[in-house]
Amino acid sequence: MCGGSGSLRDPNRRILIAVAQRAAPSAVRAHCMPHTVAVLLLLTRPCLALLKPARRVRPMSSLDPSKSAATIADYDAVAAAFDAGNKDHDVSQNIDALLEPITAERPVIVDLGCAGDRDLIALTARGCEAWGVEGSPAFCALARRAAPGYTVLEQDFVALDLPAESFDGAYANAALFHVPSENLPDVLRRIYESLKPGGVFFASNAHGFGEDKEGYTDGRTPSTRSWVCWLSDDSWIRYCEAVGFTLLDSYYRGSSKEFLATVWRKP
Numbered sequence: 001m002c003g004g005s006g007s008l009r010d011p012n013r014r015i016l017i018a019v020a021q022r023a024a025p026s027a028v029r030a031h032c033m034p035h036t037v038a039v040l041l042l043l044t045r046p047c048l049a050l051l052k053p054a055r056r057v058r059p060m061s062s063l064d065p066s067k068s069a070a071t072i073a074d075y076d077a078v079a080a081a082f083d084a085g086n087k088d089h090d091v092s093q094n095i096d097a098l099l100e101p102i103t104a105e106r107p108v109i110v111d112l113g114c115a116g117d118r119d120l121i122a123l124t125a126r127g128c129e130a131w132g133v134e135g136s137p138a139f140c141a142l143a144r145r146a147a148p149g150y151t152v153l154e155q156d157f158v159a160l161d162l163p164a165e166s167f168d169g170a171y172a173n174a175a176l177f178h179v180p181s182e183n184l185p186d187v188l189r190r191i192y193e194s195l196k197p198g199g200v201f202f203a204s205n206a207h208g209f210g211e212d213k214e215g216y217t218d219g220r221t222p223s224t225r226s227w228v229c230w231l232s233d234d235s236w237i238r239y240c241e242a243v244g245f246t247l248l249d250s251y252y253r254g255s256s257k258e259f260l261a262t263v264w265r266k267p
């Protein structure tokens with residue numbers, strides 16, 4: 001009967017039979033019950049899955065949604081404090097290095113990983129039209145509030161989406177070393193494509209003192225962390241040359257020369 005006593009132990013079948021018994025008119029119930037149930041089971045087989053408890057989708061760990069998303073979340077969690085502590089950091093040497101090879105009268109510059117507004121303001125004061133790209137929504141809000149006239153795009157570097165051949169310069173100060181090495185060729189290609197022919201690309205990155213290393217660092221809060229990719233100078237240069245850039249200049253910065261600044265031209 002109704003698939004045998006074994007199948008009645010299946011809770012899904014018991015539910016279907018109960019539904020069928022309630023739905024069938026009482027006069028035909030006794031005769032038709034086995035067939036009704038069989039037909040119902042056949043017709044509703046695909047629905048059995050819906051009667052099973054839904055398999056829980058494991059929530060993504062706050063520590064590892066993805067390498068770049070984790071990094072963005074790490075900065076986002078401390079954006080206001082980071083911005084306050086970062087405002088007076090003097091990077092004029094880097095802005096000089098970016099602008100010196102650019103001849104356009106009012107260069108259009110994209111600041112990749114602009115955080116708050118420090119370098120957007122500095123670039124504007126130097127006669128540039130400054131755009132910001134930033135992954136952290138909190139930093140974007142800070143940059144837009146401080147400087148409502150700027151174009152600040154909320155984008156993850158690994159999905160960078162900029163207008164083609166639009167910028168005289170791309171400025172990435174202490175930002176691209178957060179890009180995982182597997183994404184770096186694509187990110188550099190996107191930067192290259194956004195530059196006008198002859199455009200200049202500046203990047204300052206924590207480097208690997210001759211080695212290539214990458215991984216998560218301790219976060220800025222107990223529940224967040226950042227991905228860092230420290231490359232040897234040779235590797236960084238190879239990545240940039242592979243997309244077509246020509247090296248113009250390089251120097252080290254930081255108390256232990258831990259940052260490598262490089263300036264590149266798109267031919």
Ligand SMILES: C[S@@+](CC[C@H](N)C(=O)[O-])C[C@H]1O[C@@H](n2cnc3c(N)ncnc32)[C@H](O)[C@@H]1O
Pocket residue numbers: 068069071072075076086091112113114115116133134135136139155156157158172173174175178179
């Ligand atoms: C060390 S801070 C440097 C900020 C600023 N350029 C400066 O010189 O002070 C790194 C910046 O890169 C941003 N960032 C890190 N990973 C990112 C990603 N995958 N996409 C977009 N922005 C990212 C962070 O939110 C942060 O603003």
